[in-house]
Amino acid sequence: MSPYFRRNFINCLSGFKSLNLVGTADAEGQTNLAPFSQVFHVGASPALLGLLVRPDSVPRHTLANIEATGFYTLNHVRADFVKEAHQTSARYAISEFEACGLTAEFRNGFPAPFVGEAWVQMGLRFAERHHLAINGTILVIGYIERVQIPADCINPDGFIDLEKAGSLTSAGLDAYYEAKKVGRYAYAKPDQPVSEIE
């Protein structure tokens, strides 16, 4: 396997991934925006998300800013700005918001910028950092402090209809997908067949 083949191949193996733009600002208020496909649920109470950062990758400004300010935003990517979102991975000298035509929104005193175009936006506060010795990857865990989602994308039971919200999923290093529901199933019990949830 060539290194290029290998990178594409291995990056696809985990399966489909989340797709978030991470918004930060440095101590002087200079904004930064970068795409991450390694954001995952860590816990519901307290509400925690994990973010994996490769120390040798472009988004290291993201890590520096999170450590400097303690805050960052996560913004789900939709198809109508997926090209701009992809382009934020380029190595810009200026803010990726400005370079890629996305809107930096500072709201209600939250210290990191939200992506105005995103329908699902979260504000996080840094909680904990782990160094994965095996390859130098950094795991950042943060508390979810703010959430903004269109009300009609939230079901009465708390389930968020990410398909309706237009959130994309990603694969490998560079592929983006829309999701189409197959089914939602009730909590599984040994003595009961699988039943559909509306």
Place this chain on the structure above:
Amino acid sequence: MSPYFRRNFINCLSGFKSLNLVGTADAEGQTNLAPFSQVFHVGASPALLGLLVRPDSVPRHTLANIEATGFYTLNHVRADFVKEAHQTSARYAISEFEACGLTAEFRNGFPAPFVGEAWVQMGLRFAERHHLAINGTILVIGYIERVQIPADCINPDGFIDLEKAGSLTSAGLDAYYEAKKVGRYAYAKPDQPVSEIE
């Protein structure tokens, strides 16, 4: 927020997730199978995947078996066995393979069972374990030692066509989706517009 609402809500916030069945066996060869949506890429060289395990959740047999034998399999879920895959999350006294009608395949001396119905199958060897003090979650990192994928789902550049392979993505605790490609884009550079990869 009620605890039920909160659990549904917070579990959706990260965005779409991968969906793997994790196959293990204990020291006596008793098999176990459980669905995980918290599998993610950690590194390409060496090839590493991470797996988050909630210590209070059903799949703790998975963790015990990984620690006992050092091996496990990851198997992408397809729509044609998604109900069986969901059902493996129930608390069975017997093997979930048997209880849910999925095929445990032991191949070429690999100590953990693959899911015969899966098109994307991986065999992993335990590498490293991290305890996330903040809420007791366990992060298991493993080396990818075996991969089996239909050849016509692998592009010449190494990219795996997970849509063609029928791999599903998941959201929240109980929702499953098919993916439909929006686009694949070339490595982003500051002075170039976004360009599509075939």
